[in-house]
Amino acid sequence: MRYSNDAPPVMTLTSGPVNCYPEVLQGMSRTVLYDYDPAFQRFYERVAKKAQQAMRTPEVPLIQQGEPVLALEAAAASLIAAGDTVLNLASGVYGKGFGYWAARHTDKMLEIEVPYNEAIDPATVAAKLRDNPDISVVCVCHHDTPSGTINPIDEIGRIVADHGGYLIVDAVSSFGGMDTHPEACHADIYVAGPNKCMGAAPGLSLVGISARAWEKMKANPAAPRASMLSMVDWQEAWRHDRPFPFTPSVAEVNGLDAALDLYLGEGPEAVWARHALTARAMRAGVKAMGLSLWAAREEIASPTTTSVRTPEGIDEAALRQTARERYGVVFSSGRSETMGKLTRIGHMGPTAQPIYAVAALTALGGALSALGHKVDTGAGVAAALAVIDAD
Numbered sequence: 001m002r003y004s005n006d007a008p009p010v011m012t013l014t015s016g017p018v019n020c021y022p023e024v025l026q027g028m029s030r031t032v033l034y035d036y037d038p039a040f041q042r043f044y045e046r047v048a049k050k051a052q053q054a055m056r057t058p059e060v061p062l063i064q065q066g067e068p069v070l071a072l073e074a075a076a077a078s079l080i081a082a083g084d085t086v087l088n089l090a091s092g093v094y095g096k097g098f099g100y101w102a103a104r105h106t107d108k109m110l111e112i113e114v115p116y117n118e119a120i121d122p123a124t125v126a127a128k129l130r131d132n133p134d135i136s137v138v139c140v141c142h143h144d145t146p147s148g149t150i151n152p153i154d155e156i157g158r159i160v161a162d163h164g165g166y167l168i169v170d171a172v173s174s175f176g177g178m179d180t181h182p183e184a185c186h187a188d189i190y191v192a193g194p195n196k197c198m199g200a201a202p203g204l205s206l207v208g209i210s211a212r213a214w215e216k217m218k219a220n221p222a223a224p225r226a227s228m229l230s231m232v233d234w235q236e237a238w239r240h241d242r243p244f245p246f247t248p249s250v251a252e253v254n255g256l257d258a259a260l261d262l263y264l265g266e267g268p269e270a271v272w273a274r275h276a277l278t279a280r281a282m283r284a285g286v287k288a289m290g291l292s293l294w295a296a297r298e299e300i301a302s303p304t305t306t307s308v309r310t311p312e313g314i315d316e317a318a319l320r321q322t323a324r325e326r327y328g329v330v331f332s333s334g335r336s337e338t339m340g341k342l343t344r345i346g347h348m349g350p351t352a353q354p355i356y357a358v359a360a361l362t363a364l365g366g367a368l369s370a371l372g373h374k375v376d377t378g379a380g381v382a383a384a385l386a387v388i389d390a391d
């Protein structure tokens with residue numbers, strides 16, 4: 001049996017976008033209300049309040065009307081002023097990429113970069129801040145998805161807060177899948193994405209913004225205004241009971257509402273627990289099969305994505321295509337520097353269920369065997385089951 005590339009696969013086990021929860025799809029089938037209608041404006045406010053409950057912030061988060069790259073680019077453009085000295089922390093493709101956005105807004109850029117299977121050591125951040133007291137903004141990616149590795153943002157955030165700096169956090173692929181919140185890491189701007197662990201469609205960003213970050217953005221003459229990138233316009237418009245600066249993505253907001261209901265209804269702790277268990281089962285299986293994890297140490301491996309190092313002599317694209325063709329299972333590739341070196345199995349939202357780890361291991365093992373690489377798929381499945389059954 002062979003699955004065609006022309007038809008949707010059986011299982012999408014990617015690290016985003018992910019399959020939506022059925023309830024999210026139902027939510028998105030609600031009618032598209034006129035954005036000036038008071039019913040929509042009240043609904044929008046309720047969704048923002050639910051997002052606040054989920055993000056556990058004192059301020060209502062900003063819902064930006066585009067997938068998280070919009071919010072990340074907007075964060076750099078709005079918060080970073082010409083006089084700022086920025087420290088960018090790069091442990092992967094997204095962290096590195098944020099530095100390029102930041103560099104558009106200041107000439108004074110510093111960076112700490114570690115190998116892309118490693119994590120940022122908070123001690124190096126503390127040392128850099130000591131040596132460069134003028135650093136005013138620090139940027140970090142929590143889960144650098146193309147590596148599947150986690151940075152210790154709560155520790156980093158404490159160090160940045162003690163220094164008095166502003167912190168921008170990309171938590172797009174961690175928020176909703178593990179215990180992480182803007183206040184816990186002292187973030188001034190914290191970007192989350194509904195299309196990863198929240199199991200919604202790509203199209204919106206959730207942004208936690210501290211009171212002092214709003215002040216800094218409003219005082220920054222270079223912060224975008226009358227622009228898709230403007231955070232300030234958006235906040236000023238809807239909070240003052242005026243129309244939105246432009247038409248919000250109504251259908252996406254309907255979907256987000258359903259995703260937030262699911263997240264809060266199941267209970268965040270329960271949601272994180274099934275992400276963590278799925279990832280643990282996956283890692284145990286990968287090792288038992290005779291494969292290697294990409295992460296240098298298991299402590300920094302993400303609970304929302306497992307990155308498996310490509311075995312010597314295997315073409316990674318062929319590996320994913322074989323899994324899709326034989327079993328109808330889709331995995332994610334690496335990105336840029338990690339492309340070809342690893343395969344990513346996402347455990348996000350609806351696919352953060354332990355049985356998907358078993359399916360992923362089976363498809364991975366089957367595809368590798370088909371390509372002539374010997375693995376013990378049975379041992380991988382048994383190891384994953386042992387983790388699941390012991391929970």
Ligand SMILES: *Cc1c(COP(=O)(O)O)cnc(C)c1O
Binds near residue numbers: 141143171172173196
């Ligand atoms: C998914 C993701 C984004 C959004 O970027 P896309 O490449 O457009 O999906 C940003 N940051 C991180 C860490 C992500 O995982």
